[in-house]
Amino acid sequence: METLNLLAMGFEQALTPEALMFCLLGVSLGTFIGVLPGIGSLTTIALCLPLTFHLEPLLGLIMLAGIFYGAQYGSSTASILLNVPGSAPAAITCLDGYPMSRQGRAGIALFMTTIASFIGGSFAILLLVFFAPVLANFAISFSAADYFSIMILALTAASTLSVGSPVKGLAMVTFGLLLGMVGTDINSGQFRFTFGIPALTDGINLVALAMGLFGVAEILNNLNEGKVPQAGQEAITLKNMMPTKDDWKAFRYSCMRGSLIGSFIGMLPGTGPTIATFMAYAGEKKLSHHPEKFGHGAVEGISAPEAANNASVQAAFIPTLTLGVPGDAIMAVMLGGLLVHGITPGPQLVTTDAALFWGVVASFWIGNVLLLILNLPMIGLWVKLLSIPYRFLFPAVLFLICIGVYSVNNNRVDVLLTLGFGVMGFFLNRHGFASAPLLLGFVLGPLIEENFRRALVLSDSSLATFVERPISLVFLVLTAILLVFSLWRKTGTTHSRSQAAP
Amino acid sequence: MYLRPLLTFVLTLLLTACGGENSGVAGDPASYPNKPVRVIIPFGPGGLADVTLRLAGEPLGELLGERLVMENRPGAGGVAATTTMLNADPDGHTLIVLTNGTTIAESLFEDLPYNITEELVPISAVAWFDLVLLVNPDSGYSDLQSLLAARGDDLRIATINPGSTQNLTAELFTSRAGMDSATIIPYRTTPDVLGALLRGEVDLAIDAYTALKGAIDNGQVRPVAVTGEVRNPAMPDVPIAAEAGVEDFVVTGWNALYARAGTDPAIIARLNSEIAAVLATGDIKARFSELGVEARGNTPEAMQQRLLDDIVKWRGVIQAAGIDTL
C-alpha cells in the first residue's frame, strides 16, 4: 500500500542517529517542562524556535513536536503528586489523580497515565497516518453553528465537575464564562471589562488563571490547614506500580473513549486539549455506574483525560500538516519555524516534501515510544519527590509557578493575576465552590458566544441554522439526551431512596 | 528576633531596586556596538515580524560585530514591548520593531503613558508586504468587479480580528468600493478565515499575502487583487486594486526598526547603512520573497513620514467604522 511505503520511508528518515537524538532531546525537554507548573509547551517551543533555525528542517520539526507532545506526558505528574497541574489541561487529572496519591497509589496513577498517554497518542497517530486527508477535510467543514453545539455539549459536562452543591458548581461555571468575556469581543471589536487597562484587552491569560486557581490556591490551602501532605515513604518497585485487575478493567474502555474524544476535539482547529480533557472526564462520569467514585480516586478519572490529552495534541497535527492550517497557536509557531527554512506548509507539503511529512509522522510514534521508556522508570523518582519535606517543596513550587507564568508572555501582570486568582480560589474553595467548573467556563465562554453570534450572522439571523446543519443537530440532540439522562438518573435514585427509607 | 536582619535585607533590596534605573546615556558612536544588541519584538515567536527580523538579524549582527538578541514581548497595543523599550538606555543597544499595527494601536489606545512619535526615532524599514483579496476558486468569479456586481449588498468578507491591519483594510475596502452594506465577518486566526472561504460561508477574504501564500500557491484560493501600489512580482497576473476597479485603495504592511529618541545620530546612520546592505544581499532578498515579503530599507525621514501618514490614515478608518477605542 502506498501509505505503508511512505511510512516506511518516513521511519527510515526518523531512525537516523541525528533524528533520534533530536527526538530524544525534544521529548525529554517536553516532559520536563510539562512537569513544571506554569511554563508550557507553547513557551518552550517558542523559546527553542531560534535553535532550530540552524538545523535541518526535519530535525528541528521533530524536536519541536517532541516538546509539544512530550509535555502532555509530564503535565499530569505534578497534578497527581502535588495537586498542582503542570498545565491547564492537566488540571482535570488533579481531581482523581491526587486522591489516588493520597491513598498511596501514586505509583499506579503515574503508571496508568503514562500508558494512557501512549495509547491516546498512538491512536491519533494512526488516524493521522491513514485518514489524514479525509479527516482534515471533515474538520475544516465545521462551521460556527457546529462549533456552538459542540461547545454546548461541553458545557453540560461542566455539571459533572463539581463535587458538592450543583448550584455552586453552576455559579462557578457562570463566573468562568464571565471571566472569559474580559478582553476584546471578536465579533465587534468592543473592549469589554477592560477598564482602560491595555493589558486586559487580550483577555485573561489561561495559564495565569489555571496556575492560580489550582496551584497557588492548593498551596494556600495546605499551608492554612497546617496539613503537610506526605505520601507513603515505601520505595517504588515495579510491583507497587502495577495496577490491580479491577484497575485494568476500569482503564481499558475509558482509555479508548478518551482517545476518541481527544482525537475528535483535537482535529478541530481552535479547540484545544483543555476542552478535550474536560469532556473525556465528564463522559466517563456520566457513563459510569458509580459516579460517586469520581473525585475520590477513580481510575477512569485519570485514564480518559490523559488519553484525551495526548490524542488531542497529536490530532492537532492533522489539519496542520495536511492543510497547512495550524490547529492552534503552537502549530502556528512551528509553521513559522518551517517558513524560516523556506518551506511553505500546505497540502502540497505532503506530496512535494513527502520525506519531511512522513519523517515527522514517523518521529511522532518513535517519540511516544521513547516517552514510554523514559517515563516509566522515572515514576519512582517522582514519587520520591514527595518525600521532600513540604517546607522545601512548596516554596520551590511557588517559585516555579512564578517564573513559569512569567515566561509565557514575559509579563509581570500575569504573575500578579496568578496571585489574585490563587487568593480568590482559596477563599472560594473554603466555602464549597469548586475550581474546575470555573476553568471550563472560562475556556468555553468566548467560543460559545463567538460561534453563536457568527452562526446567526452567517444564517441571516435565522435560528434554524442550528438544527438545519446536520453536525450541529447531532450535537444538540446528544446534549438533550445527556440532560434527560442525568435528570432521569437523579429522580431514579431519589425515587429508590424514598422507597427504601421507611 | 529575626526582624532586624529581615528589615535590613528588605531595605538593601529597595535601595538596589532604586539604583537600577537607566542612566539615560546616549552612547558613544565610536565604540558602538560594545555588547549584544537587543531587538524587542512586540509579537510572539514565529510571527512575521519575528521571522523577518531573525533572518535579517544574523547578517546584520555580523556586520556590526555584535550579535542581535531577539526579545519577544507580546501584548495588546505593543504596550509591554514599548514600555520595556523606554526603560532602556538610548545608546543604540536596544531597538524595537514597529509595524503598521503600531500606527493602528495609536488610535485604538488613546491614553497610553508614552508618545511613540516623540520618544522613538526611526532607523530603517525592513520588510514590506501586501494584502490580498481572495475568492474561492469554485465560486466562479473571475475578477473582483464581477464578484462585487453579483453579490452587491450581500457581500460577505472574512478577515481576522477587529483592529487588525487586515480587518481595517476590509473596512477601507468597503468604503472605497462603495460597498458600505457589505458584511465583514471577523475570525480569530488566518486558518479560520481560510476555512470560511473554503466552506463558502463568505465571498471574499482579505489577509496578508504571507499568511496565505501556501494556499494561493497550491490553488486552494484565488487572488483577485493585491492591495499594494504595484503588482506583486510573485503574482504577476493579479491586478492591483485600482486596475480591478477600486480607486484610492492602497495598503502595504511594513516592519521597521526604531531606536529611542536621544540616540546618537551617528549610531542611527550606521545602523541604517548596515541594514540597507543586509537587505540588498541576494540571500536575504530571496528568503524574504519566499515568505512573501519585500526586503527594502529606507531613510529615517521617509520612515517617520510613513509612520505619521499611516497613523492619520488608520485613524480615519477606525472612526469611520466606529471601532471601539480604549
Add this chain to the structure above:
Amino acid sequence: MLPTFLLALLGLGAAFTAFSYDVGSFTGMGPGFFPLALGLILFLLGGVILWQDRQPPEAIAEQAHPFAWRPFAAVSAGILAWVLLAETTGFFVAAACQVVLTSLALPKPRWRSIAIMAAVLATGGYLLFVTQLGVPLSAVG
C-alpha cells in the same frame, strides 16, 4: 457567606457594565448581550445559594479550617516580591526574596536551609529559564 455575596455583587456589576455595551437582541446579539445575561444569572444564582445556605454564620465557619494570616501573608508577599522585583533588581534578587518570604509561611523558619534553598532555586532557575530558554531577565538589575 461572604464569597457568595461578593459573587452575586460581581454578577450585578458585570451586568451593569455590560449594559453600557450595545446589547442588541437574541438573534442579533451585540457585545453586551452575553455578559449581561451571564451577570444576571450569576446574581440570581448567588441569591439562590445565599437562600440555601441560610444558617447562622458560626455554623458555616466551623466547616472550614480557621483562617491563618501568616501563610496567606507570606505567600502573597513572596509572589508580590517577584512581581515587583523581577524586572528591576534582576533574577537572583527577585528569586531569593520570593523564596525567603514564602518560606516564612511555616513557623520556626530554618534560616540556613532557606538560604541554601534560595541559592539553589535561584541558580537552577536562572540556568534553566534565562540561559537555556532565553527568558529576558537579567541576573542583576
